[in-house]
Amino acid sequence: MGGIFINYRRGDHEDVVRELYDRLEQHFGTDQVFRDIASIVPGQRYPDTLRERVADCEVLLVVVHRGWADARGARGERRLDDETDWVRREIDQALHTGKTVIPLLLDGAAPPGPDQLPPPLRDLAHRNAQFLRAAHHEADLAELIAVLETDVSRTWRPVPPAPPARRAGRWPGALTAVLAVAVLLAAPALPQDDGWAAGNGLPWTLYATLGGCLLLCAPPLSLAVTRVLLRRPLDGWERDLHAVKHRTYIRQTWPMAAGLVLVGAFGALQLWGDGGTWASLALLLVMCLAVAHTAATHIRLQRRDADLWARWPQGLPNPVSRPLLRRAVARLELRLAAARPPLSREQREKAEWELADMRAALARLSQEARRSRLTWLRQDHPWLLGGHVVGLASITALAVASGLAFESVRKGTPRVHGTLAVLVLIAAALALTTMEIGLRHQRRLRTDLVAEVGERVALLTDRVAALSAPARTKRSGPAPRPEEFAEPD
Numbered sequence: 241m242g243g244i245f246i247n248y249r250r251g252d253h254e255d256v257v258r259e260l261y262d263r264l265e266q267h268f269g270t271d272q273v274f275r276d277i278a279s280i281v282p283g284q285r286y287p288d289t290l291r292e293r294v295a296d297c298e299v300l301l302v303v304v305h306r307g308w309a310d311a312r313g314a315r316g317e318r319r320l321d322d323e324t325d326w327v328r329r330e331i332d333q334a335l336h337t338g339k340t341v342i343p344l345l346l347d348g349a350a351p352p353g354p355d356q357l358p359p360p361l362r363d364l365a366h367r368n369a370q371f372l373r374a375a376h377h378e379a380d381l382a383e384l385i386a387v388l389e390t391d392v393s394r395t396w397r398p399v400p401p402a403p404p405a406r407r408a409g410r411w412p413g414a415l416t417a418v419l420a421v422a423v424l425l426a427a428p429a430l431p432q433d434d435g436w437a438a439g440n441g442l443p444w445t446l447y448a449t450l451g452g453c454l455l456l457c458a459p460p461l462s463l464a465v466t467r468v469l470l471r472r473p474l475d476g477w478e479r480d481l482h483a484v485k486h487r488t489y490i491r492q493t494w495p496m497a498a499g500l501v502l503v504g505a506f507g508a509l510q511l512w513g514d515g516g517t518w519a520s521l522a523l524l525l526v527m528c529l530a531v532a533h534t535a536a537t538h539i540r541l542q543r544r545d546a547d548l549w550a551r552w553p554q555g556l557p558n559p560v561s562r563p564l565l566r567r568a569v570a571r572l573e574l575r576l577a578a579a580r581p582p583l584s585r586e587q588r589e590k591a592e593w594e595l596a597d598m599r600a601a602l603a604r605l606s607q608e609a610r611r612s613r614l615t616w617l618r619q620d621h622p623w624l625l626g627g628h629v630v631g632l633a634s635i636t637a638l639a640v641a642s643g644l645a646f647e648s649v650r651k652g653t654p655r656v657h658g659t660l661a662v663l664v665l666i667a668a669a670l671a672l673t674t675m676e677i678g679l680r681h682q683r684r685l686r687t688d689l690v691a692e693v694g695e696r697v698a699l700l701t702d703r704v705a706a707l708s709a710p711a712r713t714k715r716s717g718p719a720p721r722p723e724e725f726a727e728p729d
Contacts, residue, residue, distance in 0.1 A: 269395030
């Protein structure tokens with residue numbers, strides 16, 4: 241539990257102690273501040289509770305009022321000389337267990353000297369004191385809270401990550417198998433027109449087979465060109481966009497959106513004619529729906545950005561995407577860049593928790609980069625795998641139908657059937673090439689991301705350690721909280 245233990249003696253100053261307890265409780269949380277009257281539940285043994293809370297606390301705050309050292313009991317003996325006095329017991333236990341002990345001097349109180357204290361408490365005279373004066377109450381209280389924040393953290397809990405999107409499971413595989421078998425079995429039932437045999441043409445199924453092979457050429461070619469010719473600029477563009485707020489992202493990408501709108505408008509103008517009016521109205525409706533959807537998404541993501549900045553730390557989902565991980569690192573970099581040394585304990589704990597969560601995410605990404613081909617396809621791209629399987633089944637079915645068409649006109653030579661088989665093999669090779677390039681691309685993205693973010697996490701770890709060094713000067717106020725100011729661009 242830890243927190244602050246307020247050690248004080250009953251007297252005329254109890255109103256000040258009560259107000260002090262209320263303010264510290266408001267700042268650090270109910271379970272982080274202990275005062276005997278307010279914190280001991282009726283029925284508990286107070287000697288046991290007091291010993292347990294002193295042993296558990298991080299800071300013992302000794303309230304020193306005027307005449308504190310010379311306070312006398314009913315028989316006239318000095319109370320600090322009485323070994324059964326609870327004020328003495330609490331201070332003695334805290335000093336001998338290495339707790340941070342801070343004398344808090346109220347109005348008119350002087351710090352006790354070694355000769356005023358019994359031998360077990362004399363180390364208290366060497367502890368630097370903090371003032372709490374009525375004339376400077378708010379400033380002194382803010383300074384005290386800043387001092388306490390070094391050792392005491394507010395009550396906080398990490399915000400759990402958003403639930404990950406549900407994986408498709410096994411039913412896409414079953415659906416793919418059913419569709420592929422259905423397509424293959426339907427090959428003999430494809431309609432045939434023998435009119436091509438009388439001229440110089442070919443069956444339409446053969447043209448469809450060639451068209452399917454050409455379509456399968458597009459993905460590997462586009463992937464290869466994108467990753468070979470545009471790899472560096474695209475990687476740099478992604479790194480920059482992943483790190484910024486959604487509002488900044490919109491500002492930087494609006495020219496592309498405007499270009500797409502112009503292309504759409506140009507297409508609508510080209511359609512102007514007999515049916516141009518209806519086509520233009522349909523296009524306008526689609527554009528309006530797209531703008532409305534974009535506006536709603538923009539508002540939602542702006543709120544998410546503000547929430548992620550104010551309520552931290554938030555856990556990273558599993559699996560984590562590259563934008564989410566880079567954005568989390570960028571937010572922590574901004575926080576630490578604006579932090580004043582030394583960090584409060586709450587800031588240290590939250591930053592260390594977030595760094596540990598990032599390291600765990602990097603470990604998961606490293607494991608994902610080593611997945612087998614089939615596991616990668618099933619987990620990340622089940623519909624891509626299913627589409628390629630059904631596409632290959634369709635090309636095979638068209639090739640079989642082409643062979644049957646040639647046989648029906650008695651032109652099914654071994655060369656024709658061999659050519660059809662080669663087309664099917666080419667289609668399979670193209671599909672496998674697409675998946676292999678995609679797999680290598682995804683592995684490289686994850687490996688590069690692990691290296692990039694790992695280096696930034698190491699730098700942030702060093703930064704937290706540097707900012708956590710003991711203070712050389714006393715801070716005048718509590719550490720600012722993220723919700724007190726907006727996230728910078």
